[in-house]
Amino acid sequence: MQIDSVNIGQTASAAVIIYEALKKAIIEGQLKDGEPLRQDEIARMFNTSRIPVREALTMLEQQGLVATQRYKGAVVAGISPDEAAEIWDFRALVEGRVIEMAVPRMTPETLAAARAHLEAFSNAANPVEWGDHNRHFHTTLYRDSALAYHLGIVEKTLDRVDRYLRAQLSLSNGVARANAEHEAILAACEAGDAARAAELTRRHILGAKANLLDLLSRG
Amino acid sequence: MQIDSVNIGQTASAAVIIYEALKKAIIEGQLKDGEPLRQDEIARMFNTSRIPVREALTMLEQQGLVATQRYKGAVVAGISPDEAAEIWDFRALVEGRVIEMAVPRMTPETLAAARAHLEAFSNAANPVEWGDHNRHFHTTLYRDSALAYHLGIVEKTLDRVDRYLRAQLSLSNGVARANAEHEAILAACEAGDAARAAELTRRHILGAKANLLDLLSRG
DNA sequence: TTATCGGTTATTGGATACAATATGCAAGAG
DNA sequence: CTCTTGCATATTGTATCCAATAACCGATAA
Numbered sequence: 448m449q450i451d452s453v454n455i456g457q458t459a460s461a462a463v464i465i466y467e468a469l470k471k472a473i474i475e476g477q478l479k480d481g482e483p484l485r486q487d488e489i490a491r492m493f494n495t496s497r498i499p500v501r502e503a504l505t506m507l508e509q510q511g512l513v514a515t516q517r518y519k520g521a522v523v524a525g526i527s528p529d530e531a532a533e534i535w536d537f538r539a540l541v542e543g544r545v546i547e548m549a550v551p552r553m554t555p556e557t558l559a560a561a562r563a564h565l566e567a568f569s570n571a572a573n574p575v576e577w578g579d580h581n582r583h584f585h586t587t588l589y590r591d592s593a594l595a596y597h598l599g600i601v602e603k604t605l606d607r608v609d610r611y612l613r614a615q616l617s618l619s620n621g622v623a624r625a626n627a628e629h630e631a632i633l634a635a636c637e638a639g640d641a642a643r644a645a646e647l648t649r650r651h652i653l654g655a656k657a658n659l660l661d662l663l664s665r666g
Numbered sequence: 667m668q669i670d671s672v673n674i675g676q677t678a679s680a681a682v683i684i685y686e687a688l689k690k691a692i693i694e695g696q697l698k699d700g701e702p703l704r705q706d707e708i709a710r711m712f713n714t715s716r717i718p719v720r721e722a723l724t725m726l727e728q729q730g731l732v733a734t735q736r737y738k739g740a741v742v743a744g745i746s747p748d749e750a751a752e753i754w755d756f757r758a759l760v761e762g763r764v765i766e767m768a769v770p771r772m773t774p775e776t777l778a779a780a781r782a783h784l785e786a787f788s789n790a791a792n793p794v795e796w797g798d799h800n801r802h803f804h805t806t807l808y809r810d811s812a813l814a815y816h817l818g819i820v821e822k823t824l825d826r827v828d829r830y831l832r833a834q835l836s837l838s839n840g841v842a843r844a845n846a847e848h849e850a851i852l853a854a855c856e857a858g859d860a861a862r863a864a865e866l867t868r869r870h871i872l873g874a875k876a877n878l879l880d881l882l883s884r885g
Numbered sequence: 886t887t888a889t890c891g892g893t894t895a896t897t898g899g900a901t902a903c904a905a906t907a908t909g910c911a912a913g914a915g
Numbered sequence: 916c917t918c919t920t921g922c923a924t925a926t927t928g929t930a931t932c933c934a935a936t937a938a939c940c941g942a943t944a945a
Binding site: 704736739 | 895896897898
């Protein structure tokens, strides 16, 4: 007998489910910097014991999203202006390289997907959507680089600062400027000009950095 | 009353102790690629239950040092030639930037410490010592950059590939060539030539990459 | 022979119970 | 009143036990 094989999604463990939910809440800013994460409380939310909760918190700590102190618990890890500045520099360095490697391999499908995110971004109406489409626009342009390690680092870095990225986009001129810069980056990709796409990406990120530092310094 | 305060080292949890021990064993190559890590076997080694072992394995998985399958356990994560090539490219990119930022801030103490590692490296007699002194030579030159995020990523990346770095150094001309290149890098740092130190570091890493790929392809 | 089925064992995932530590408060000494 | 001290409580860290799943192996039928 021959039947269609269905990809059994390898049902995730409770620890992973909790991890993903907490990560999403932190990334989207629903959990504020410094907010304590009580094992017992989270366990009750998910109808589990504290064991998988602890595993989830361990994962989040490894990613720098929470900070833990022995016998005192975990809190959502914030970020200082200095760290923010450094991380945006890091992004400019790595994402510039990644897009440069991606452009020569970029497919029409990828370009179309990126344009869809670009348009969705410019039509979006709230910070969560801005953040999502902005991020997906960029990572879509990166994926054809096929640089798995680089892409993993980029994703982890974006997870770490996603909250601040959203806040920066929400500034007065944030979305409009990002939109114009996205258009330019996409045009360079469509033209197959890797060096230009890289340079525009670096400028885009460093411009956002300046915007963000202004925001952070004003409180 | 006034007494000397002693820094109580915040005794580490069992999970962290196990994590560090396993990490060291993997990094130094005592645990081979693909070797399974049984929870209760490790628990017996450390006279603990499996709970802290699982936390340690979770941490190692987040760092990419082990790969886990649900209900099947964890194995030491190996690396493919493609991944190796990509990671060495990443190192060249990031470490080049880091040393460039470090040179203008580099203190005489740092330079002296780096020279000590350089000499210890050239006098070392076995792969473990080569690896340690090689790594410390480079990270010493990076530290004055004060780029905490970059340095964290560099350390994690080195952890991921330390085994292969050691193997590459052990090739016929590995140590001699590395030694000569280290001298040149250190000279550029002492001369305050940041751009040259960065370029030499990139070349050093990319040269090692070619060496390693040769090793991996030959088996 | 070879493929499939059933059960046995080994191993991991998770729940409950207990131990270790920190925090807050109230009582008492100065 | 202020500071210390000791206890009560809250929270985390770990051990033990049970549940879920995978791997192995022998028996059986085509």
